[in-house]
Amino acid sequence: MQRITAETDAPLFDIAATRRIEHVAAAALPPHTLMQRAGRAVARLAMALATDARTVWIACGPGNNGGDGFEAAAQLQRHGFHPVVTHAGDTERLPADARASFERARAEGVTFADSPPTVCDLAIDALLGIGARRPPGGAMAEWLARMHTSAAPLLSVDLPSGLNADTGTWGGPSLAAPTDRRFCLTLLTRKPGLFTAQGRDAAGEVWFDDLGCTAGDEAPAARLNERPEDRSRAHASHKGSYGDVAVVGGAPGMAGAALLAASAALHAGAGRVYVAPLDETAVMLDMRHPELMFRRPDALEMAQLSVVCGCGGDDAVRAVLPRVLSTAGALVLDADALNAIARDASLQTLLRQRAARGRRTVLTPHPLEAARLLGVDTTQVQADRLQAAAALADRFACTVVLKGSGTVIASPGETPRINFGSNARLATAGTGDVLAGMVGAGLAAGSTAHAAARAAVWRHGDRADRWPADQALTAGALARGTPVR
Numbered sequence: 001m002q003r004i005t006a007e008t009d010a011p012l013f014d015i016a017a018t019r020r021i022e023h024v025a026a027a028a029l030p031p032h033t034l035m036q037r038a039g040r041a042v043a044r045l046a047m048a049l050a051t052d053a054r055t056v057w058i059a060c061g062p063g064n065n066g067g068d069g070f071e072a073a074a075q076l077q078r079h080g081f082h083p084v085v086t087h088a089g090d091t092e093r094l095p096a097d098a099r100a101s102f103e104r105a106r107a108e109g110v111t112f113a114d115s116p117p118t119v120c121d122l123a124i125d126a127l128l129g130i131g132a133r134r135p136p137g138g139a140m141a142e143w144l145a146r147m148h149t150s151a152a153p154l155l156s157v158d159l160p161s162g163l164n165a166d167t168g169t170w171g172g173p174s175l176a177a178p179t180d181r182r183f184c185l186t187l188l189t190r191k192p193g194l195f196t197a198q199g200r201d202a203a204g205e206v207w208f209d210d211l212g213c214t215a216g217d218e219a220p221a222a223r224l225n226e227r228p229e230d231r232s233r234a235h236a237s238h239k240g241s242y243g244d245v246a247v248v249g250g251a252p253g254m255a256g257a258a259l260l261a262a263s264a265a266l267h268a269g270a271g272r273v274y275v276a277p278l279d280e281t282a283v284m285l286d287m288r289h290p291e292l293m294f295r296r297p298d299a300l301e302m303a304q305l306s307v308v309c310g311c312g313g314d315d316a317v318r319a320v321l322p323r324v325l326s327t328a329g330a331l332v333l334d335a336d337a338l339n340a341i342a343r344d345a346s347l348q349t350l351l352r353q354r355a356a357r358g359r360r361t362v363l364t365p366h367p368l369e370a371a372r373l374l375g376v377d378t379t380q381v382q383a384d385r386l387q388a389a390a391a392l393a394d395r396f397a398c399t400v401v402l403k404g405s406g407t408v409i410a411s412p413g414e415t416p417r418i419n420f421g422s423n424a425r426l427a428t429a430g431t432g433d434v435l436a437g438m439v440g441a442g443l444a445a446g447s448t449a450h451a452a453a454r455a456a457v458w459r460h461g462d463r464a465d466r467w468p469a470d471q472a473l474t475a476g477a478l479a480r481g482t483p484v485r
Contacts, residue, residue: 001041001044001045001185001207001208001209002207002208002209003205003206003207003208004190004195004206004207004208004224004420005420006227006419006420006421006422006458006461006462006465007226007227008224008226008420009223009224009226010190010208010223010224011189011190011215011220011222011223012189012190012191012192012195012220012221012222012223012224012418013189013190013191013192013215013218013220013221014165014166014191014192014221015130015131015165015166015191017189017215017218017219017220017221018130018165018188018189018191019130020218021188021189021213021215021216021218022034022188024216025188025211025213031096031097032097032100032101034097034188034211034213035064035067035068035071035097035098035100035101036071036101037209037211037212038068038071038072038157038158038187038209038211039067039068039069039070039071039072039073039074039075039101040071040072040075041185041187041209041211042068042069042071042072042075042124042126042155042157042185043071043072043075043076043079045155045183045185045207046072046076046081046122046124046155047076047079047081049122049153049155049183050121050122050153052121053081053120053121053122054081054082054121055082055083055084055117055119055120055121056073056076056081056082056083056084056120056121056122056123056124057083057084057086057116057117057120057122057123057124057147057152058070058072058073058083058084058085058086058123058124058126059085059086059088059116059123059124059125059126059127059140059143059144059147060073060085060086060087060088060089060126060127061087061088061089061126061127061128061129061140061161062088062089062090062093062094063089063094063095063098063128063129063131064095064097064098064129064131065126065127065128065129065157065158065161066087066088066089066094066098066126066127067094067095067097067098067099067100067101067102068101068126068157068158068187069085069124069126069157070085070098070101070102070104070105070110070126071101071104071105072124072126072157073085073105073108073110074101074104074105074107074108074110077105077108077109077110078108082111083105083110083111084110084111084112084113084116084117084120085105085110085111085112085113086112086113086114086115086116086139086143087102087112088127088138088139088140088143116143116146120150120152121152121153122152122153122154122155123147123150123152123153123154123155124154124155124156124157125144125147125154125155125156125157125160125161126157127140127143127144127161128140128161128162129157129158129159130158130159130165130191132161132162134171135162135171135172136161136162136171136172140161141172141173144161144162144172144173145173145174148172148173148174148175148182149173149174151181152181153181153182153183154181154182154183154204155183155184155185156182156183156184156185156202156203157185157187158184158185158186158187158191159184159186159191159193159194159199159203160172160182160184160202160203162202163193163194163198163199163202163203164193165191165192165193165194166191166192166193166221166384166386167192167193167196167197167383167384167385167386167387168192168193168194168195168196168197168198168199168200168385168406169193169197169198169382169383169384170197170198170199170201170202172202175198175201175202179200179201179204180204181204182202182203182204182205183203183204183205183206183207184202184203184204184205184206184207185207185208185209186206186207186208186209187208187209187211188209188210188211188213189210189215190206190208190224192221192222192386192418194206195224195406195418195420196385196386196404196405196406196407196408196418197382197385197404197405197406198405199405199406200405200406201405219415220415221386221416222386222408222415222416222417222418223415223416223417223418224417224418224419224420225407225409225417225418225419225420225421225454225457225458226458227458227462228451228454228455228458228459231269231445238271239271239272240271240272241271242269242270242271242441242444242445243270243271243272243306243441243443243444243445243446244270244271244272244273244274244304244305244306244444245262245265245266245270245272245273245274245305245306245307245308245437245440245441245443245444246273246274246275246276246295246300246302246305246306246307246308247261247262247265247273247274247275247276247307247308247309247311247437247440248276248278248297248300248307248308248309248310248313248317248320248324249261249276249277249278249308249309249310249311249312249313249317249335249336249337250275250277250278250279250282250311250312250313251278251279251312251313251314251315251316251317251336252278252279252281252314252316253279253314254279254312254313254314255277255279255282255312256312256430257311257312257313257335257430257433258275258277258311258312258433259275259286259289259292260311260430260433260434260437260475260476260479261308261311261334261433261434261436261437261440262274262275262286262289262292262308262437263289263292263434263437263476263479263480264433264434264435264436264437264438264441264478264479265308265437265438265440265441265444266289266291266292266437266441267479267480267481268437268438268441268442268456268459269441269445270306270440270441270444270445271444272293273291273292273293274292274293274294274295274300274305275292275293275294275295276294276295276296276297276299276300277294278297278312278313278314278316278317278320279316282294297320298323302323302324302327302328302329303327303328303329304329305328305329305330305444306328306329306330306331306332306440306441306443306444307324307328307329307330307331307332307440308331308332308334308436308437308439308440309321309324309328309331309332309333309334309337310333310334310335310336310337310338310340310436311334311335311336311433311436311437312335312336312433313335313336313337313340314336315336315340317336317337317340318340318344321337321340321341321347321350322346322347322350324337325347325350325351325353325354326350328359329359329360330359330360330361330440330443330444330449331354331359331360331361331362331443332361332362332363332364332436332439332440332443333351333361333362333363333364334363334364334365334432334433334436335369335432335433335436338363338364338365338369338372338373339369339372341373342369342372342373343372348396351396351398352395352396352397354397354398355396355397355398355412356397360399360443360448360449360452361396361397361398361399361449362398362399362400362401362439362443362449362452362453363392363396363398363399363400363401364401364403364432364435364436364439364453365392365400365401365402365403366402366403366404366432367381367382367385367402367403367404370388370389370392370400370402373392373395373396374388374391374392374395381402382404385402385404385406385408386408386410386416386418388402388408389402389408389409389410389416390410390416392410393410393411393412394412397412398411398412398449399411399449399450399452399453401435401439401453401457403432403435405424406418406419406420407419407422407457407461409450409453409454409457411449411450411453414450417454417457419457419458419461421458421461421462421464421465422460422461422462422464422465423461423464423465425464425467425473426460426461426464426473426478428473428474428475429475430474430475430476430478431460431475431478433475434460434475434478434479435456435457435460437479438456438459438460439452439453439456441456442455442456460478463478463481464478467483468483471483
């Protein structure tokens with residue numbers, strides 16, 4: 001059994017692949033083996049999470065997810081706990097394995113009840129698995145709402161009932177309650193939906209047990225984004241060894257966004273960082289960062305630079321985009337640059353042509369910007385974040401960083417990555433500009449677009465995860481990598 005953390009590099013399998021892996025494993029084992037292993041794993045984690053628990057409420061559904069719950073109840077009863085099982089289904093219509101586990105639980109003396117216990121020390125959600133096709137209703141919906149609002153810890157079996165295993169869309173009750181008492185034990189495979197969209201909030205702390213099985217030759221739908229290698233610097237190196245970043249942005253009244261991106265690139269290790277404001281009246285000096293060099297956009301030799309374009313660009317960025325798209329050696333497009341491209345077919349053509357010339361390009365949209373680029377609405381993007389990121393990567397032949405809970409990194413020909421690290425403290429103005437600058441520094445150092453994006457996203461999230469709880473996280477401090485003092 002493994003606890004999933006931001007350090008974890010692991011494949012994520014969608015529902016179809018999980019079904020195939022399960023079929024192969026079941027065919028090679030005696031009947032009922034997988035369910036027994038699943039029940040034992042659930043019981044082990046339950047006992048570890050609530051060592052002093054007496055009453056454990058297990059809500060079991062009508063299929064094999066409910067069978068895992070019955071099996072866990074039998075194990076908990078055997079170890080001196082008091083499981084109380086409520087079953088939303090007809091015991092006569094249970095699948096064969098689930099029926100066997102039901103009988104085992106009954107033989108062990110497990111208490112079956114028509115309604116949940118008034119008080120419990122741990123709740124286990126074994127209602128719906130990956131086969132659920134609609135949101136829970138009736139008694140299941142009532143039980144889920146009670147579990148998610150109770151003060152007792154909640155352990156979900158395989159995935160939280162109501163969560164789409166492929167996309168992370170949520171059809172269950174409100175997730176307003178804190179996630180620190182939610183746990184999920186995902187079985188046989190790790191599912192993408194647990195790590196993006198609303199999956200993180202629904203699942204809480206995620207654990208994994210492969211039930212002694214392997215994925216064989218199945219191709220994953222995605223992988224978790226793992227810690228990048230620390231970059232060592234040769235002693236005989238100089239500022240030119242680490243590349244030059246130019247930030248083009250900062251329209252009138254929006255200078256801060258460009259400065260944040262530039263500061264982030266500087267602190268991420270770029271050799272030199274230029275700032276090219278889109279405001280002709282801008283002061284060409286940042287006293288807080290005298291290392292930054294200011295230039296007018298038309299004075300930049302863009303072919304030699306890693307350009308970050310769009311941060312605080314407003315409508316002014318439209319005028320410089322044709323030259324940026326045509327000449328930048330490497331390019332990060334963010335914010336208003338993405339909005340301008342979404343509105344202009346000629347800019348979209350220039351963007352697609354960069355790949356044919358071997359130019360590295362990274363787009364860093366949030367869901368609304370991604371929706372504009374795809375010509376859909378935000379709801380459609382969030383309904384399948386992996387598919388949306390992949391569609392953008394294919395349409396524009398570049399790397400895409402779809403920001404949000406479980407940021408997705410997608411590139412043509414690469415397995416998508418979902419970033420497990422980071423937290424909601426990044427939901428503050430300017431943190432996206434910081435990420436764009438960090439990606440730009442990676443490109444300047446010579447990384448591929450996919451590698452630069454993956455590394456920057458991981459480090460960006462890791463800074464947020466390590467931020468002191470009693471210190472405000474601001475974009476400026478995040479760019480420097482140090483808390484406010």
